[in-house]
Amino acid sequence: MYHNFDYQATLTSSLRAQWQLDDVLREDQELDFSRNFMPESLARTAALDRLNPFEQRILNQISAHEYLSIFGIVEEFILPFVLDHARPHLTDDDWRVRAILNFAGEEAKHIHLFKRFHQAFVRGFPVECQIIGPSHDIGAEILRHDPLAVGLVILMIEWMSQAHYLGSIRDDGDIDPLFKSLMLNHWKEEAQHAKLDTLIVEALAEGRSEEQIDKAIDEFFEIGAFLDGGLKVQAGFNLDALEKAVGGRVEGRDAMLDQQHQAARWTYLGSGMVHERFKATLETLSPNAAKRIAEAAPIFA
Ligand SMILES: [Fe+2]
């Protein structure tokens, strides 16, 4: 066994780490717009030397708004996925039922938190920032795929949110403390989700042939390509918002669009594809599945 995750221990840790919305972001709390919100390793806005420091910070804040909006979209399809997985086994194992329903409840709370963040952002930011969507259509397109492929996409996302906090956000002294604490609290609950999703993926893969797993990986890539298309559109929306905020067209927009699309590819896809825990699950499903995803990962770096 490459892990020791189980439903009872995960639920116990989850209940211990749980927080209330008002402990993390009260409705009247304000973000500090004189600071960056996102770490540079994800936003890559300080690398844009055609922008002055003020413009870089504006784009950094736009990318933070994108981050929590995209997490909101993702969690909206995680919620029905997790509930679908719980429903057929409501009388089997009490720990399992409670752990999975708690997972769903936490994602619903995160969706609520991200909406509250969006309201705080709108109060303090000078222009409207458009987000891809509607979220329901994005979710429907993803959920029409093989549940194993969807489960793997979610597993990749859960682990990457761990890597983002531990690897980039926790030790960044530059970013707004309120935004940072929001990410800290999200990370705390996500740590348990990643374990539960590992168990869900294992259950979905049970009894499948190598060929069936390979087909699920094809669908994993289909979902990845669909998300990547959305990230490119979103990178354009972000530059539109930047131009509106600074009152004019930014120089070198095409190159900037490519660079920001690549930053988003790493943030939302690549950083999950190379996560050790995600790779370990793939390896136990099928070494070939692990190899296929490892070969694709550099495109998203
Ligand atoms: Fe979440």
Ligand SMILES: [Fe+2]
């Ligand atoms: Fe989660």
